[in-house]
Amino acid sequence: MERHKQAVSEISAAVKGFFDRKEPYRIFHGSTNSTRPFRRDRYVDISALNNVIEVDKARRVALVEPNVPMDRLVESTLRHGLIPPIVMEFPGITTGGGYAGTAGESSSFRHGFFDDTINEVEMVLANGDVVTARPEGPRADLFRAAAGAVGTLGITTLIEIRLIEAKRFVRTTYHRTNSVKEAIDRVHAETLRPENDYVDGILFSKDHGVIITGSLTDEKPPDNAKPQTFSGAWDPWYYLHVRDRTKSLPSSSTSPDAPSPVDYIPLAEYLFRYDRGGFWVAASGFDYFRLVPFTRFFRWLLDDLLHTRMLYRALHGSGESAHFFVQDLALPYANAEKFIDFAADKTGIWPLWLCPLQQTLPPTFHPHTGEPAEETAAGSSGTGDSANPNPENAASSTRGPRGKPMLNIGLWGWGPKDPDVFVATNRAVEAKLTELGGMKWLYAHVYQSEDDFWRAYGGRAWYDALRAKYGAESLPTVYDKVHIDGDARTNELKQARQAFKSRWPVGGLWGIWKAIRSRDYRLHRDAQWKYKEGKELLPEEK
Known part of the structure; x- marks a missing residue:
C-alpha cells in the first residue's frame, strides 16, 4: 500500500x-487511442495504478487499482476460489473503466451494473483532494453519480470489489427461438429462474434466436466429455458455435420435449467467451479485406489479430471506426421488439446481442427508464437479497431500490459509407430509442442536442450541484465528453474518405500494423486464465 499511497x-x-x-x-492510463498530439505536460499520468493490491478471502473482497484489466483480476481472484459477480466480457476492460462507465454482462440481471458490486472507491477530486466514497454515508451521492459519469467528477484511484464463490464450470444451455418476440419473452422468463447465474441471448435473424443460460457448477461434464473451450486458436468462435449448435433445432418453447444443447465451459473461458472475434465484430474485418475467406483455417492463421485488444487497436488505427456502429441500447422489455424491427430495417445489422439488466433508478448516467420495480417473485424485483436466491452469495446482491428490468441490445456492425447517411442513421437510431423509452450507453458517441441529452437524464441541476459540491466545475461535463457535432462529423468523414489512408486496403493494413506494434497479442498468448486440464487456477482444496 505504501507504493500506492505514494503514487x-x-x-x-x-x-x-x-x-x-x-x-x-x-x-x-498508459496507452491511448487518441489521434491528438501527445503532450505530457498536459496529462495526469495514472499508468502506475495497475495492481491488484489484495484479495481478502475471509472478507471476500479484492482491493484493485483502476488500470487492472478483467483478465488479471480474474486470474488473481480465482487463485483464492473467488470471482467478481460482474466480469466484463473483454479481458482488456479495466476496473476503473467499469466503474466510470456503464458496465454489465450476463450476470447483471441478478447483480446489477459493475458499480453495484463495489464497496468503496478512492478518488482524487478536481482540486486534488483524496477522498473515499461509499454507497452509503457522507459521499454516497459522489459514489452513485461518478458511476457512469466517465471521469467528470474526479479520478478513481482504488476500488474495493465484492467477490463470490467460484465454481469450476458454467453449465451452459442453448434455448432455440423462432421469432424476436419469443426470444425477448424467453430472456425475461429465464431471469426469473433461481438456478440461472447467467442469461444472455443472440439474435442471428428474426427467425433464429438463441437464449443462453448458465449455472455455476463443480460437476464435471458427463460421460468424460471434454469441457468446451473458446480461447485456443483452433477453438470455435463462441457465436459461431452457438449458431451451429442450434440452427437445425426447433424452438424450445414450441417443442419443450426437444433437448436443448448443453456445454460445460470452464468458468474463465465462459467469462471471456466473446473475446475471440469481439462477439462478431471481427467478421467485419474479413468483409473489409474481401480476399481473405472467412473460414476456420484463416481464423486460426490470423488468431493473434482477432482478440479484442488487437481488434480495438486495428479498428482505431485504420480509421474505419468512424464508419462503424458500436452501440449498446437499453429499453423496456415491452418496446424491445419494436426497436429491433426498426434497427434491422434501418441498419441491416445482424447478429444482435440481448442482455437482461437491472436498472439503477435516476439520477444516474446509466441507462434507465425510471420505472420502479414491480413486487413479484424472488429474483424478479431486483431489490435487496431477493435478487440473489443463493444464500452463500448473498453479499453480492444489489442495493435497492431498483428499477423495472430492462433489455440491452448490442448493435455492432458496418454503418452506411456515405457520411451524410451515416450521421442521419445515428440520429434516427437515437430518436427511435428516445421514442421507445430507451437510452444508449455512453461509451458510444452521442449526436443529440444538449437540451435533449439533459432532458433524458432529468435535467442537469443534480449533476451541476454535485460538480459544485466536489469542486469539479473545471472539468468537462459528461455531454462535453460524449457528444459529437453531426455537421462536423459529416465533414470529418468526407475528408477522411479523400485521405490516402481511406483507400482500400491501405487503412486496414495500417490498422493491422498499429495493432502488431502494440504487441498486445502477447497478452492473450500468455494468459493464465485459459483452461488447461489439471492446471486450473482454483485452489487445490476445491
Whole structure:
C-alpha cells in the first residue's frame, strides 16, 4: 500500500497544480487511442495504478487499482476460489473503466451494473483532494453519480470489489427461438429462474434466436466429455458455435420435449467467451479485406489479430471506426421488439446481442427508464437479497431500490459509407430509442442536442450541484465528453474518405500494423486464465 499511497500523492499534487492554474488536462492510463498530439505536460499520468493490491478471502473482497484489466483480476481472484459477480466480457476492460462507465454482462440481471458490486472507491477530486466514497454515508451521492459519469467528477484511484464463490464450470444451455418476440419473452422468463447465474441471448435473424443460460457448477461434464473451450486458436468462435449448435433445432418453447444443447465451459473461458472475434465484430474485418475467406483455417492463421485488444487497436488505427456502429441500447422489455424491427430495417445489422439488466433508478448516467420495480417473485424485483436466491452469495446482491428490468441490445456492425447517411442513421437510431423509452450507453458517441441529452437524464441541476459540491466545475461535463457535432462529423468523414489512408486496403493494413506494434497479442498468448486440464487456477482444496 505504501507504493500506492505514494503514487496517489503524486497524482493529487499534479491535479492540484492544474486546478490552481485553471488549466485543462487529460488522463494518461498508459496507452491511448487518441489521434491528438501527445503532450505530457498536459496529462495526469495514472499508468502506475495497475495492481491488484489484495484479495481478502475471509472478507471476500479484492482491493484493485483502476488500470487492472478483467483478465488479471480474474486470474488473481480465482487463485483464492473467488470471482467478481460482474466480469466484463473483454479481458482488456479495466476496473476503473467499469466503474466510470456503464458496465454489465450476463450476470447483471441478478447483480446489477459493475458499480453495484463495489464497496468503496478512492478518488482524487478536481482540486486534488483524496477522498473515499461509499454507497452509503457522507459521499454516497459522489459514489452513485461518478458511476457512469466517465471521469467528470474526479479520478478513481482504488476500488474495493465484492467477490463470490467460484465454481469450476458454467453449465451452459442453448434455448432455440423462432421469432424476436419469443426470444425477448424467453430472456425475461429465464431471469426469473433461481438456478440461472447467467442469461444472455443472440439474435442471428428474426427467425433464429438463441437464449443462453448458465449455472455455476463443480460437476464435471458427463460421460468424460471434454469441457468446451473458446480461447485456443483452433477453438470455435463462441457465436459461431452457438449458431451451429442450434440452427437445425426447433424452438424450445414450441417443442419443450426437444433437448436443448448443453456445454460445460470452464468458468474463465465462459467469462471471456466473446473475446475471440469481439462477439462478431471481427467478421467485419474479413468483409473489409474481401480476399481473405472467412473460414476456420484463416481464423486460426490470423488468431493473434482477432482478440479484442488487437481488434480495438486495428479498428482505431485504420480509421474505419468512424464508419462503424458500436452501440449498446437499453429499453423496456415491452418496446424491445419494436426497436429491433426498426434497427434491422434501418441498419441491416445482424447478429444482435440481448442482455437482461437491472436498472439503477435516476439520477444516474446509466441507462434507465425510471420505472420502479414491480413486487413479484424472488429474483424478479431486483431489490435487496431477493435478487440473489443463493444464500452463500448473498453479499453480492444489489442495493435497492431498483428499477423495472430492462433489455440491452448490442448493435455492432458496418454503418452506411456515405457520411451524410451515416450521421442521419445515428440520429434516427437515437430518436427511435428516445421514442421507445430507451437510452444508449455512453461509451458510444452521442449526436443529440444538449437540451435533449439533459432532458433524458432529468435535467442537469443534480449533476451541476454535485460538480459544485466536489469542486469539479473545471472539468468537462459528461455531454462535453460524449457528444459529437453531426455537421462536423459529416465533414470529418468526407475528408477522411479523400485521405490516402481511406483507400482500400491501405487503412486496414495500417490498422493491422498499429495493432502488431502494440504487441498486445502477447497478452492473450500468455494468459493464465485459459483452461488447461489439471492446471486450473482454483485452489487445490476445491
